[in-house]
Amino acid sequence: MCGIVGYIGKRNATPIIVEGIKRLEYRGYDSSGIAILDKNKQLKIFKKSGKITELERSLPSPDETYGNIGIAHTRWATHGEPTTVNAHPHTGCFGKIAVVHNGIIENHKILQKKLEAEGHKFISETDTEVLAHLIEHFLIKGNEFSLAVREALQLVEGTFGIAVINNEEPNKMIAARRGSPLILGIGKDEFFVTSDVAAIIIHTKRVIYLEDNEIVVINHKNFEITTLDNKYVEAKVSEVDWDVSSIDKGEYKHFMLKEIFEQPTSVGNAFRGRLMENLSTVRLGGLNMSGEELRSIKKIQIIACGTSWHAGLIGKYVIENTARIPVDVEYASEYRYRNPIISENTLVISISQSGETADTLAALREAKSKGARILGITNVVGSTIARETDGGVYIHAGTEIGVASTKAFTSQITILMMMGVLLGRVRNLPPTFGSSFIKELRLIPQKIQSILDKNDEIKKIAKTIKDSKNALYLGRGSNYPVALEGALKLKEISYIHAEGYPAAEMKHGPIALIDENMPVIAIAPDDAIYEKIISNLQEVKARNGRLIVIATEGDTSIKDICESVIYIPQTLHTLQPLLTVIPLQLLAYHVANLRGLDVDQPRNLAKSVTVE
Ligand code: G6P
Numbered sequence: 001m002c003g004i005v006g007y008i009g010k011r012n013a014t015p016i017i018v019e020g021i022k023r024l025e026y027r028g029y030d031s032s033g034i035a036i037l038d039k040n041k042q043l044k045i046f047k048k049s050g051k052i053t054e055l056e057r058s059l060p061s062p063d064e065t066y067g068n069i070g071i072a073h074t075r076w077a078t079h080g081e082p083t084t085v086n087a088h089p090h091t092g093c094f095g096k097i098a099v100v101h102n103g104i105i106e107n108h109k110i111l112q113k114k115l116e117a118e119g120h121k122f123i124s125e126t127d128t129e130v131l132a133h134l135i136e137h138f139l140i141k142g143n144e145f146s147l148a149v150r151e152a153l154q155l156v157e158g159t160f161g162i163a164v165i166n167n168e169e170p171n172k173m174i175a176a177r178r179g180s181p182l183i184l185g186i187g188k189d190e191f192f193v194t195s196d197v198a199a200i201i202i203h204t205k206r207v208i209y210l211e212d213n214e215i216v217v218i219n220h221k222n223f224e225i226t227t228l229d230n231k232y233v234e235a236k237v238s239e240v241d242w243d244v245s246s247i248d249k250g251e252y253k254h255f256m257l258k259e260i261f262e263q264p265t266s267v268g269n270a271f272r273g274r275l276m277e278n279l280s281t282v283r284l285g286g287l288n289m290s291g292e293e294l295r296s297i298k299k300i301q302i303i304a305c306g307t308s309w310h311a312g313l314i315g316k317y318v319i320e321n322t323a324r325i326p327v328d329v330e331y332a333s334e335y336r337y338r339n340p341i342i343s344e345n346t347l348v349i350s351i352s353q354s355g356e357t358a359d360t361l362a363a364l365r366e367a368k369s370k371g372a373r374i375l376g377i378t379n380v381v382g383s384t385i386a387r388e389t390d391g392g393v394y395i396h397a398g399t400e401i402g403v404a405s406t407k408a409f410t411s412q413i414t415i416l417m418m419m420g421v422l423l424g425r426v427r428n429l430p431p432t433f434g435s436s437f438i439k440e441l442r443l444i445p446q447k448i449q450s451i452l453d454k455n456d457e458i459k460k461i462a463k464t465i466k467d468s469k470n471a472l473y474l475g476r477g478s479n480y481p482v483a484l485e486g487a488l489k490l491k492e493i494s495y496i497h498a499e500g501y502p503a504a505e506m507k508h509g510p511i512a513l514i515d516e517n518m519p520v521i522a523i524a525p526d527d528a529i530y531e532k533i534i535s536n537l538q539e540v541k542a543r544n545g546r547l548i549v550i551a552t553e554g555d556t557s558i559k560d561i562c563e564s565v566i567y568i569p570q571t572l573h574t575l576q577p578l579l580t581v582i583p584l585q586l587l588a589y590h591v592a593n594l595r596g597l598d599v600d601q602p603r604n605l606a607k608s609v610t611v612e
Contacts, residue, residue: 041167047087
């Protein structure tokens with residue numbers, strides 16, 4: 001979703017901020033723009049709908065865009081179409097200030113009316129433009145720049161991460177946040193502002209994560225953070241612990257493919273140092289909960305969105321089975337508005353790769369306000385969800401750039417499976433289960449690798465379905481959420497309509513769609529319900545449906561009913577989703593790639609959804 005990058009220092013800001021927003025392309029956007037104060041301290045704004053390359057092409061000579069202070073933005077349209085006029089930065093009537101903004105100004109209509117009554121003229125359909133006019137309004141009244149921004153933000157309802165520059169204060173940049181992430185990067189005699197560290201990591205790893213309702217005033221030499229009501233804030237500098245190479249595609253054509261192939265390592269990183277062979281259990285220190293507290297949990301609610309929600313569903317199957325604790329899995333967007341029931345000893349687990357998803361964040365705040373203990377399962381260290389939870393587990397998957405989540409999903413479910421064992425072992429789960437789980441989990445990375453080695457085979461199967469209009473994914477038990485995830489991957493990046501269904505439920509509706517053109521991708525590993533799912537697949541075959549089956553190595557009879565089979569190695573039932581999802585990720589990737597689509601930045605989607 002929208003991205004912000006700002007620079008103030010001795011270097012030319014333009015290439016730095018343009019390069020910065022390019023690093024944020026993965027988040028999803030539909031227009032972009034920059035504002036700089038040039039050598040003559042004149043404010044210049046350049047913006048363009050479409051890709052950043054369009055913006056670059058439209059820029060005048062480097063000399064004309066030279067300046068030591070600048071802000072840039074990638075916009076993912078919410079209010080108003082993705083046109084050049086609606087792109088950020090926005091300015092007021094006199095073209096003296098420029099504002100970039102992530103988030104939503106909920107009372108923008110009321111504010112706009114008041115400003116228009118004072119003579120302000122609006123040119124865009126965005127909520128952001130109101131911020132520019134509002135700041136201008138307070139400047140015209142004679143307020144000092146930072147005071148004008150502060151006054152304006154006091155009147156705003158909604159969420160914002162903003163950066164503002166002003167040609168009458170050419171050595172100052174102001175940034176503030178409420179509900180949208182904003183980070184200050186500290187270099188040597190230079191500073192950066194961004195909504196995502198990926199944009200500035202090549203320049204500095206020293207950062208300060210602004211908290212909600214904080215404002216930072218930066219000049220070339222130093223900065224000061226205060227709250228919006230002007231209380232001094234002591235800055236906490238953090239060191240970003242990841243490397244530039246993680247935001248490079250390397251030998252791969254797309255980030256998504258790279259990330260799929262990273263899974264033997266990323267899953268290994270999720271469990272490394274957390275398996276305790278001697279006690280046949282796992283250790284998740286970040287939970288900050290004693291054995292007594294873990295034993296006292298009576299109910300779990302998992303809140304998440306998108307792929308993380310699918311991970312949560314797998315968590316439900318595993319935790320209910322191993323720990324015998326009832327688990328509800330809820331869409332965060334629904335949970336936040338439906339007055340959820342939180343009884344004593346309810347544990348709420350929020351799952352979010354980015355740690356910034358607006359609905360997940362709001363849902364966890366709702367649960368917190370009702371007194372629940374909240375845990376987070378996140379990937380991004382220092383993210384808002386990671387900071388607002390009582391405890392949690394980092395999945396350590398490394399930066400995930402592809403909009404369609406892959407490695408974060410397998411790492412999330414690895415953690416949930418380990419949580420299931422931990423919660424089970426403090427109850428009645430026998431040590432034999434714990435030790436075979438640990439033994440098998442250690443083998444998972446190499447088993448994932450053996451599936452990745454079938455990449456060419458999976459690509460051939462992708463060719464056979466690439467022109468389909470629809471696809472149906474079937475699974476049972478914990479492979480039902482895997483079917484949902486497989487279908488989501490396909491629709492996200494290939495734009496083929498796909499649905500996931502519990503295999504037995506198919507006959508209550510989707511079976512009507514099955515004919516010789518309909519690919520049905522079924523997950524049928526060797527487990528207790530194998531025979532049941534085979535019966536469901538016979539129903540597909542009887543209607544001439546095209547069956548592509550994920551089956552366990554050695555299951556030769558499956559070939560009698562399907563068009564293609566992708567074999568996965570044997571593993572414990574609890575761990576199966578870690579293997580069954582891999583061929584589905586590759587299948588979706590190859591279908592989208594064969595269709596010539598932009599796999600890493602699918603249309604309309606955003607990596608981190610920071611609006612409701
Ligand atoms: C967006 C992304 C999905 C992701 C979902 C939840 O829709 O495109 O890939 O699963 O947000 O994101 P989160 O960061 O909270 O896991």
